[in-house]
Amino acid sequence: MRNIRRAVAFLESCADNQTMVVICDHDMALGAAIGHRHGTWRLNDRGLRTILRTVEREAAAQRLRPTRGSDFLAWWEASRKASFRVVPESHEGLDLSKVGVVWQEAV
Numbered sequence: 001m002r003n004i005r006r007a008v009a010f011l012e013s014c015a016d017n018q019t020m021v022v023i024c025d026h027d028m029a030l031g032a033a034i035g036h037r038h039g040t041w042r043l044n045d046r047g048l049r050t051i052l053r054t055v056e057r058e059a060a061a062q063r064l065r066p067t068r069g070s071d072f073l074a075w076w077e078a079s080r081k082a083s084f085r086v087v088p089e090s091h092e093g094l095d096l097s098k099v100g101v102v103w104q105e106a107v
Contacts, residue, residue: 003047004046004047004050004051007047007050007051007054008050008051008054011051011054011055011058011064012054012058014064015058015061015063015064016063018063021055021064022072023051023052023055081103081104082101082102082103082104083101083102083104084099084100084101084102085099085100085101085102086098086099087099087100
């Protein structure tokens with residue numbers, strides 16, 4: 001139940017901060033989780049319902065905007081063309097970094 005509460009808190013935080021959240025199938029979500037062994041996952045209906053209710057509530061309040069899988073794939077493919085250039089700087093005694101986005105040209 002602790003992980004469910006963490007997932008709900010994460011969803012609410014994404015809604016608060018207008019950031020992206022991706023809900024995906026268990027292999028994508030748990031396959032990268034610490035300690036996950038493929039094939040050992042078991043559906044937790046109560047936890048899944050809790051998470052999906054949170055998403056539904058946040059979307060109804062227009063704090064999260066659902067998107068189609070094809071739109072997400074288009075975003076993901078476009079984001080792979082971006083890289084970041086970090087240039088260390090000092091300003092008024094503070095060590096800062098200037099970050100720039102570099103887009104690859106289509107081949």
